[in-house]
Amino acid sequence: MEATENDADSENIYMNEEDADKTSNQSGIYDSIYMNTTTESPGSAGACERKKVILSDMAAVALGILCVLLLAVIIVLCIKHNTELHQIQSHNENMTTERDGLQSRYNILNMEKDQNQLQSSYDTLRSEREAMQKKLKETEFCPYGWIRFLSRCYLISTDKRTWEESRQACIRTGADLVIINSREEQQFVSEFHTNIWIGLTDRDWEGQWKWVDNTALLSGYWMNNEPNNGGHHLSNKDCVELVPVSIGVTSNWNDVKCSNVLYSLCERFGTAVNNR
Numbered sequence: 001m002e003a004t005e006n007d008a009d010s011e012n013i014y015m016n017e018e019d020a021d022k023t024s025n026q027s028g029i030y031d032s033i034y035m036n037t038t039t040e041s042p043g044s045a046g047a048c049e050r051k052k053v054i055l056s057d058m059a060a061v062a063l064g065i066l067c068v069l070l071l072a073v074i075i076v077l078c079i080k081h082n083t084e085l086h087q088i089q090s091h092n093e094n095m096t097t098e099r100d101g102l103q104s105r106y107n108i109l110n111m112e113k114d115q116n117q118l119q120s121s122y123d124t125l126r127s128e129r130e131a132m133q134k135k136l137k138e139t140e141f142c143p144y145g146w147i148r149f150l151s152r153c154y155l156i157s158t159d160k161r162t163w164e165e166s167r168q169a170c171i172r173t174g175a176d177l178v179i180i181n182s183r184e185e186q187q188f189v190s191e192f193h194t195n196i197w198i199g200l201t202d203r204d205w206e207g208q209w210k211w212v213d214n215t216a217l218l219s220g221y222w223m224n225n226e227p228n229n230g231g232h233h234l235s236n237k238d239c240v241e242l243v244p245v246s247i248g249v250t251s252n253w254n255d256v257k258c259s260n261v262l263y264s265l266c267e268r269f270g271t272a273v274n275n276r
């Protein structure tokens, strides 16, 4: 019994020792915890260090986020800038094209304007020239003894000559045998009431009537059945006389021999100088 009690006591002691060990170990843990709790208490150096690390990490994260945001903003701005730049370039190209079109149109309008001005100037100059020519003709003079008609001067010969002699006499005065250019002139020439040579001949080529200035006859005032070159007695009648017939002044030309002798009518321009 005593042994059993001793064993029980031993066991209790042992158990107390184990408990004491456990208590001792727990006490060590608690001490450690206490130590830890006492070492990480606010205001301690470790806690400050850890707070600094945490704050540093947070700052790094915030800075990283800020950098990412900044980069995103930069990218967005770059894209927007490029888009706007492209739009500006496109707009600029459109403006350039439009400007070139307007410049071209402006040049065409200027050319048309210049052309219209030139045409207007030309018309004005032509009108002035015609007015001056008319005024000049009005102030032209015929030599003494000559007759003025429609700005031309005429002289009836005082002698009868052959056609060629008559022509040479006219040329010596600065004139030539009369060339009938109009009905008015035909009317005027017909008023001399005598047969006269006019400056028309076909002596170079039979049937081809030419004036003394070498122009071809377009229409004439021939008598009936004239010109006949001599009719049944073909005799090279190559020069033209104007016959003052009463049947009318529109049919009084006749071809006769150039060797006939007749009066003649010379015609010349007026002069700006009065030779009277």
Ligand SMILES: [Ca+2]
Pocket: 178, 179, 180, 181, 185, 267
């Ligand atoms: Ca004439």
Ligand SMILES: [Ca+2]
Pocket: 202, 203, 206, 207, 229, 236, 237, 238, 239, 255
């Ligand atoms: Ca003839």
Ligand SMILES: [Ca+2]
Pocket: 226, 227, 228, 229, 230, 237, 254, 255, 256
């Ligand atoms: Ca005849």
